[in-house]
Amino acid sequence: MGNLLTATGLKSYYRTVQGEEIKAVDDVSLEVREGEVLGIAGESGCGKSTLASVLSFTVLPPLYILGGEVRADGNNILVMDRETLRREIKGKYISIVPQGAMNSLNPTMRIKNFVIDVLEEHFSEISKEEALQRARERFEALSLPSRVLDAYPHQLSGGMKQRTVTVISTLLNPNVLIADEPTSALDVSSQKIVIKLLVELLRRKIIKSVVFITHELPLLRHFADRIAIMYAGKIVEIGPMEDIIFNPFHPYSRLLTSSVLVPEPGMKQKKIEAIPGVPPNLKNPPSGCRFHPRCPSYMEGLCNIEIPPLIEVKEDHRVSCFLYGGKNG
């Protein structure tokens, strides 16, 4: 199966008023494959959401893209002009379920009027009735009550708002859906409903892939195909879900997976580990491997000097750590 989205060498920095640069996404490469759920996990402030906005072209100052490319359908979308991007890509090829979907709907507008606006924007000859009919069918197909369409955002519960936003984001059948922590603000049962909705969207081939960004690693276990672990603006490990969760290679991934609580038998006996130290300041990231100051397997004279390349250690499983090779010579 082909790649729907290929990002290579992405660099995206925030510029502060003082002229400092915060290297939130630094030399990130990944691909989004057809039919998959790609989970991106990491601590707060590791650049997950920045990566999401770069991949969905919603970069706004003070965030700037400094390098790399994102290819979709063979075109580098990062160099497309605003208008083409708006007409051809946004919502249609790539769509986003934003972080904080709670405030993503215009508070003084009925949901249906926004839905009509979205559809009219991309199908110039569609009438209001047709647009509404199409939306109603889509809502019902995904088992959301179509009366939601007549409501104002403040009349919906948090979970319902999240689902509504998810359905609106996928109205135009985008190939790639980027979900930026869509479940972080929800209770566990609403989380489950939203995830079921995403899986249903994939199953019905309304969308072709999902990039699911989260800080809750265990959540990905239920439906991700692959997982990328981010640390301090870089991808440190990317591979199949089972491998990453049960047999991670990178010391950071190992510490991350052992610091999560999973309610399973035998868990009580297992010691919970926290990762010593704090995430680095991305204004001045550590030299070499960015994890080296906190790493238990730190190698003096190597990890603090050279940046470990992302190398394949198993089939479809890449790690950026000198423990697994990658040294020059």
Added chain:
Amino acid sequence: MKNPFVRYLFQKLLWYILAFFIAVSLNFFLPRLIPGNPVAVIVNQMATGGTPSEALEKLYATYMREFGLDKPLYVQYFNYLRNILRWDLGTSFMLYPGKVNGLIGRALPWTIALQIPAILSGWIIGNLLGAYSAYKGGRFDSVAFTLSLVFSNIPYYCLAIVFLYLLAVKFAIFPVGGGYSFGTVPTLSWRFIVDAIHHYILPYCSMVLVAIGGQAIGMREMSIYELTSDYVNYARNLGIRDEKIIRYVFRNAMLPQITGLAISFGTMMGGALVTESVFSYPGVGSLLFTAIRQTDYPLIQGCTLIITIAVLVANFLVEIAYGFIDPRIRAVQLGEK
């Protein structure tokens, strides 16, 4: 009272009646705190040279009785309240025996004709300017924002006097004051209307400029805030064009501005005081100004009563209008969850 909206209106109305009662009481007591006895002033003016003092005392007593000032304060107060209910604002001291109703009735059209168009056009232009400059940003924004700041922050009387000096004195394009040329009689003839408009332009423009500045600043801030909100980003992410997004933003940023409009209408008469004094305009403002100078209790009370009514009615209307524009407020009004 089944209908929740009617119930809401009724409750609001009760509050407004209470507010009206308090304001009306203040209108009664505050002018009486001005030092000086107005009747003594009137009598003094009449006393020319050798008027015998018994005659003056008699005159004084007559006036006190005529104006009801010989009675205890609380009796005066209840008389005042009773007269308000009958819409009888009493007799002016300084323009005796002119009735306050008549005086205000003649002045009010001038004030309304000057203030309402000025406030409305300033509000509309100011909001459009503010929203556009928030959206546009860059140089246009800096210039518009700076000018708005300047015009809204110069004390209005300074601006008005500068206007008057430049455009009426230095270059005599406009008349220096008045509502119409001296010596003409208000009639509905073309000549009079043209003359009145000629007198109208300068006070109107000075007020509109200030209103534009004030509204534009508020609207700009609100629009910038709305433009960076999540729903705007989300709409952009779904490929909705800017023109539509601006419409969303404009509507939401307008909400606090509507309150601003109500406040403008409410303070309209107070604002008229300065405008009309500077441009010697024959409205309620000028009337109030002279009334205060002469401690003319009934006339002050009459003018402030008009102000009170204007503030309350404007606020009441806006409160209702808000419900129609913002569904969240409507929900509260209707007692929904």
